[in-house]
Amino acid sequence: MQGIVVDNAGGDFHLVDTLEEPTPGRNQILVKSLVTAINPVEGFMQGTGQLVTAWPIVLGCDASGTVVEVGEGVTKFKIGDAVFGCTTLGTPGHSTFQEYFLMDEDLTFKKPGGVTTEQAATIGVGLLTAALGVIIGANVELKAKESNSQSPWLIVLGAAGGVGQFAVQLGKLCGYRVLGSSSPSNTEVVKAAGAEAVFDYKLPLDEQLATIQQVTNGNFTRVFDASAMGTETGIDAVTQVADQRAPERYFSTTNDWAPIDPREGVAIHHVELGQIGRSGSEKAEKINKDIVTMIPNLEDYLGAGLLRPLEYVQVGDIGVGEVLKALEAFKNHKSGKKLVVRLAEN
Ligand SMILES: NC(=O)c1ccc[n+]([C@@H]2O[C@H](COP(=O)([O-])OP(=O)(O)OC[C@H]3O[C@@H](n4cnc5c(N)ncnc54)[C@H](OP(=O)(O)O)[C@@H]3O)[C@@H](O)[C@H]2O)c1
Known part of the structure; x- marks a missing residue:
């Protein structure tokens, strides 16, 4: 599958078509990446290598897509559901700048009907x-x-x-x-x-x-x-x-x-x-528990329109390679509107 790869800290972002499609484990879902937003953390991770657990790495964490496979034990989602959120950072298989990526079921939002796929990509990280x-x-x-x-x-x-x-x-x-x-x-x-x-x-x-x-x-x-x-x-x-x-x-x-x-x-x-989806320390356990506890309430408030997605600017055409244009545009991007890019039609 296609994805935007960085080979080492300080290395450039480049397009490859040799990535292996990940398989969802217990309580994980496999998501088709439709739209992603760009955040300051991508340039930070690419430049410093911090939060990256293995090289080469695909980055991107503001997710919006469709569930295409569910792992054992998943109850919240089924194939075809529209989802969004923030993926586990710097971990192979979990990043949005590739065609398919993994998310943990309880760290993922179900997209409300009134929110578009583009709008959903503006929500997770922020x-x-x-x-x-x-x-x-x-x-x-x-x-x-x-x-x-x-x-x-x-x-x-x-x-x-x-x-x-x-x-x-x-x-x-x-x-x-x-x-x-x-x-x-x-x-x-x-x-x-x-x-x-x-x-x-x-x-x-x-x-x-x-x-x-x-x-x-x-x-x-x-x-x-x-x-x-x-x-x-x-x-x-x-x-x-x-x-x-x-x-x-x-x-x-x-x-x-x-x-x-x-x-x-x-x-x-x-x-x-940055601790989202991680385990092995008291701090990570606490942060993830906090996120898991808040998501159902946040979903309700988004569904009721009491929390709203951000305004956005869409960069480029449609395709995984368009992420490169968005990363470039982000260098001169002024805040106020989120910058998003579409990786696939549907
Ligand atoms: N620790 C974490 O878990 C975590 C998670 C997400 C993001 N972050 C970090 O949080 C920061 C904000 O992220 P973001 O996505 O919101 O970035 P953003 O959309 O680029 O917004 C940054 C904002 O900071 C404002 N700003 C710049 N200098 C300031 C100052 N001296 N005092 C007050 N405001 C100032 C800017 O205001 P104007 O545009 O109005 O000038 C801009 O709106 C980034 O550094 C990001 O890396 C950390």
Whole structure:
């Protein structure tokens, strides 16, 4: 079968037609790759080799396709079902930049009827990362709730990104008023995701903190940095501006490589979606259990239209080789819309 291969860390992405089609094991499904989105992690893995378990490797993790085979013990899916989600990263047989790939049944979403195959490819990585950041890291209850003028705020840094837009949606869904940060050109994207207010993260830090104070009046205890670039703003907001009488405040971040010094009264959490589908460590077991627990609720909210896929830009024509064009386009891609590519017609 065809796929886009990288031979070693730093090697280029290239098309081959010699890959073996994987066979689903217990509780696994084999999925025909129809559409995939491009994420920052692909360039990161190709460049550094981190999270790659064997070379050569096919990358790609934002899945959207059709079940073509089910392994022993699978009950949630049958052949022909439309599915999406985030695959196990850097593991042969599991990646989306190839014609067929494996997914674990309980880590896979069933596609709702109202969501197209392209839209589904915009959801997996962004929504699961945001859920790990907001629900698990910032300890927000995953339950639909109306917000009002007294509701606490959730602050989302990098709110226009693929992760950030889902974090905004989740915060609003769960009854928070959301204050997001972005470039001024993305203010409307963040508002469309559900934020009540937006500030410019390029302003000097003291101006950002003053804006956070002015908008929230200190009525918040939770900050999620979706961008991985906002540690300073986030930690200062939660230690200086947040409600200091609260028993616990929360700072969670997608930056899983830079340690943060402990702060009294602040629970600091580094999101690690890269552990999806992995086992053998307490950390991986916990993350996967969290994801498995959240997926049915997230599926319900997507089905009800309370969580929505992202806007996207489609690159190229149809075919596995088109992924190369999408990877190239991603280098100059501005956030706000997800970049997707179609590998097969149906
Ligand atoms: N740890 C994990 O498990 C995990 C999982 C997924 C992603 N990530 C990482 O999370 C980050 C976001 O991923 P993504 O897919 O959302 O990327 P993305 O779509 O490219 O969005 C990144 C966003 O970061 C914003 N940004 C840049 N510098 C910022 C700063 N100093 N302060 C606040 N915001 C800033 C940008 O805002 P503007 O465009 O408005 O300027 C952009 O919207 C990436 O670094 C990615 O590698 C980590």
